[in-house]
Amino acid sequence: MMYSIFKLLINLMKFFIYRYQQLKPQACYYQFNKCYLQHFERREYLTYNGNMIIIEKIIKILKKQENGTVTQRFCLAILLKASIKETVIPTYVHNEMIQQIVNLMQKSVNTQIHVLCHVFASATLANIIHTPYTLQYLEHQPKFTHQVMEQFLKFIKDQIQVSVLMHILICLSYLSKENFANQMEECRFIDRISEFVEYYSVINTGVNRKDYLIRK
Incomplete structure (x- = not known):
């Protein structure tokens, strides 16, 4: 069952990546990615x-900082740039x-907040969560893990950008x-993911929530 849920989430991410590329959003985030991937050595400093x-x-x-400040x-x-290095994750x-x-x-x-704050924050979160160090840490913090998981499951129902949604699905x-x-089990994880999948499987493929999220 766990494997099937994991596979389902991976397929969902592939779907959103496809939609994101298909609708050709503004390239600010990708330009940033391209920049720091080309200059990997700079984060060594x-x-x-x-x-x-x-x-x-x-x-x-x-x-x-207050939300939305430069x-x-x-x-x-x-912090997103540095999070590529797993050695910084314990510090995070x-x-x-x-x-x-x-x-x-x-x-x-x-609250109104700059789009890149959402994207950078959620991408950093995905980089933190996926590491063996963090997963081991979360295993020893069951209450905290429950709170985080519960919040992630709430996020996927909110009006968030597709790129942010992909990062939450990765987490x-x-x-x-x-x-x-x-x-x-406590979060009704399987039921809520199933509801999420059902929602995206029946909505209109024309002007719908996905398009709205990308244009927002």
Whole structure:
């Protein structure tokens, strides 16, 4: 059952990637991705000799920012860039970046916030969640894992961008493991994912929620 749910989530992500490419949204996010992928070595300066002081300072600055500020956007962009390196993930986890990003996204549902803040935050979250370190950490924090899983399942029903939705689905795919079976049961994970799939399988393919989300 766990494998089938994982496979279902992977297929959902493929579907949204296809739709995202098909509708040709503005290329701001992809341009950013292209930039930092071409300059991988630049992030080495952020963690030179394994020193995480700069990363910790950026996280502290981010925590003091109000939603939608330019500084918040730059901090999230830097942290997204650095999150490609798995060696920084323990620093993110122990500085409560998971909860901070979840809170940021939760508040922004009813608050105007720059589109890139959403994208950078959710992409960073996906990079954090997928690592063995984080998954092991979450195994030892069942209550926190339940809260995070519950919030992710709420996010997929909100009016969020397709790119952000893909990142949340990635997070959920890594939490749909046997190790988190208790939390999945408590959250009605399978039922809620099934409802989500059913919704997207019956909506009109013309002017619909997916198109609205991409244009928003």
